[in-house]
Amino acid sequence: MRTLRPADLAREHGLSTQAVRNYERSGFLPPADRTDTGYRIYTEVHASALHAYLALVPAHGYPAAGRIMAALNQDDLDRALGIIDSGHGRLIRDRETLDAVRQAVDHLTAEARPDHRTGPLTIGELARRLRVTPATLRNWEDAGIVVPERDPATGYRVFRANDVRDAELAHLLRRGRYPLEHIATVVRQVRTAGGTEALATALGGWQRKLTAQGLAMLTSAARLSAYLDLRNR
CATH class of the missing domain: 1.10.1660.10 (Multidrug-efflux Transporter Regulator; Chain: A; Domain 2)
Structure with missing residues (x-):
């Protein structure tokens, strides 16, 4: 699997390299390996995790997106799915309120x-x-x-x-x-x-x-599925 530098991930999404490091430190990305000199080594798995996290933000908001990714990276799939289910429930209630x-x-x-x-x-x-x-x-x-x-x-x-x-x-x-x-x-x-x-x-x-939020939820679900498939290979 090809390796990536923090700058590679950051550039693709218009982020700073520090933001990428912060996401890893917060558990939104899986832990990265290090070179002998201490530099982080990212892979396509990390790139997929970043895609998923950024797709989750417009769908569920920053706090929930972070909790979902942290749960997945701790191998707690049920907790992540529970947070996602809660978000869908709130959207349903918002639609009912609108009606x-x-x-x-x-x-x-x-x-x-x-x-x-x-x-x-x-x-x-x-x-x-x-x-x-x-x-x-x-x-x-x-x-x-x-x-x-x-x-x-x-x-x-x-x-x-x-x-x-x-x-x-x-x-x-x-x-x-x-x-x-x-x-x-x-x-x-x-x-x-x-x-x-x-x-x-x-x-x-x-x-x-x-x-827009409903469509974002569809996109984030696809990105999460792709991340889980890649991580579990």
């Missing part, structure tokens, strides 16, 4: 109705509007779904326009039997985007990111 957000935004747009009130709602007023109990709204608050302010004079909860929007979104998703943890994730996405209209325009970008 839930898209459906919720569609429902909110379809069911939107003007509200001529100029001030915030009390917990009782919002409960009557949604036809739920105040205890339900308090449960949603505990789950981080709604974050009402408190009236400084009375200490009572006050639900402003964004809080009402979040509560309506939660109500729609609860009717779809989504768990509170899932709903909290959806609502955070709405808040981050700045509202349902802004979120609707961001869904396409979110979908593209998930698609």
Whole structure:
């Protein structure tokens, strides 16, 4: 098997030779043999390991990619596969969340109705509007779904326009039997985007990111398989 210098591996991927050494030191590459003078001797196995690690990064992120390669290089295949399985599970949940957000935004747009009130709602007023109990709204608050302010004079909860929007979104998703943890994730996405209209325009970008990650997972799986085949020859 032909030998390679650290510079050979680094040049192919636009890395520094120190980065290659750091990857080996961290366990992302198998240990290299040394010459009598102490220089590292890399082989095609190391090149394949580097290909696999770099393919894992966009698929699973830097921390998980490192853990996967370290597990493989410690001959702990099951641990590596478990980390990979967890990544696929998160991608599935992200896709489910995206679907839930898209459906919720569609429902909110379809069911939107003007509200001529100029001030915030009390917990009782919002409960009557949604036809739920105040205890339900308090449960949603505990789950981080709604974050009402408190009236400084009375200490009572006050639900402003964004809080009402979040509560309506939660109500729609609860009717779809989504768990509170899932709903909290959806609502955070709405808040981050700045509202349902802004979120609707961001869904396409979110979908593209998930698609890119899924394709990266396919590529990384092929690179990992090639590395394992070469290493086990």
